[in-house]
């Protein structure tokens with residue numbers, strides 16, 4: 001018997017809400033939005049954790065600018081280090097910048113291990129930066145943390161919409177809470193495209209030329225248009241009661 | 243001491259099992275520690291004993307049997323098999339594998355073809371091998 005899954009609910013018992021930032025595709029802005037949203041919720045005064053579950057392409061540490069020498073403390077488990085006020089957990093503490101070639105079962109095993117040993121403590125929000133698609137991480141999250149609420153990201157591109165539609169269908173079938181859709185890198189009047197997804201559009205974010213240059217620097221990130229919009233998203237999310 | 247977190251998982255699973263099976267008393271908890279994760283048997287035993295003392299009736303007086311299972315790897319490319327003794331890793335790499343055993347795929351390689359695409363056949367981590375009770 002694998003003992004680890006039984007302890008995961010306890011590890012999350014003082015976490016009020018779990019929000020998974022997911023998408024059908026890569027490159028649509030999940031990590032940017034997960035990090036910006038974590039910062040925005042923290043700036044509203046909430047206790048926030050951020051978990052990077054994109055094991056093949058972790059990015060949250062780059063966006064937040066996590067120093068390379070930062071490591072979790074070990075106590076009665078693993079204590080996520082606090083970065084810019086956010087409790088941040090990622091596999092990069094263990095893999096550094098090496099490739100992490102994991103097959104499905106190994107990926108699930110690593111994910112379960114991480115959830116079983118990480119002690120988040122009291123948090124208002126745990127934001128999860130998801131890998132793209134409908135693979136292990138998505139299925140494992142639905143299985144292991146069924147109370148997670150999903151925030152779905154897409155761009156206005158028809159290829160992104162075609163894939164995100166499948167993710168939304170899966171989440172609805174599995175009766176997962178859907179917070180809404182964020183339309184990222186919006187261009188002129190593309191929000192009508194999202195209506196066809198039959199999920200509320202929470203916010204549209206413009207393409208922000210300042211964003212890339214601000215990566216890794218909290219002071220600059222919070223001055224971007226993207227952060228400004230995500231602050232509004234944070235305000236909406238705090239009012240949604242699931 | 244992140245062993246504590248894994249020992250808690252063993253106790254939580256044993257507690258749930260005892261409830262499901264309506265056991266009045268769990269007499270024996272059998273745990274296998276995979277060699278790859280390098281958890282000290284003595285440390286794990288001590289932590290588990292401490293946790294069990296804090297438990298209520300069905301688990302409180304359970305005996306422990308804790309075994310180390312040797313680690314074996316098999317390459318998916320060339321079918322070579324090997325054991326943990328045959329590998330080498332730095333202390334930092336061993337520590338990463340201690341926390342997340344799948345980091346073996348980051349730091350260990352097939353001894354013949356250098357592939358990271360190998361199977362951890364046995365001896366990965368903490369496993370609840372059995373429970374006895376009445």
Ligand SMILES: Nc1ncnc2c1ncn2[C@@H]1O[C@H](COP(=O)(O)OP(=O)(O)O)[C@@H](O)[C@H]1O
Pocket residue numbers: 023025026027028029030031032033059184185205206207208209211212226
């Ligand atoms: N609203 C935006 N404006 C400008 N650039 C953005 C925006 N959102 C994301 N990006 C950029 O797009 C790229 C992909 O974003 P990322 O957050 O890594 O996506 P994902 O996590 O979905 O793969 C990054 O270079 C990021 O800086």
Ligand SMILES: [Mg+2]
Pocket residue numbers: 030031032054057059129130
């Ligand atoms: Mg990403």
Ligand SMILES: [Zn+2]
Pocket residue numbers: 317318319320321322352353354355356357
């Ligand atoms: Zn090989």
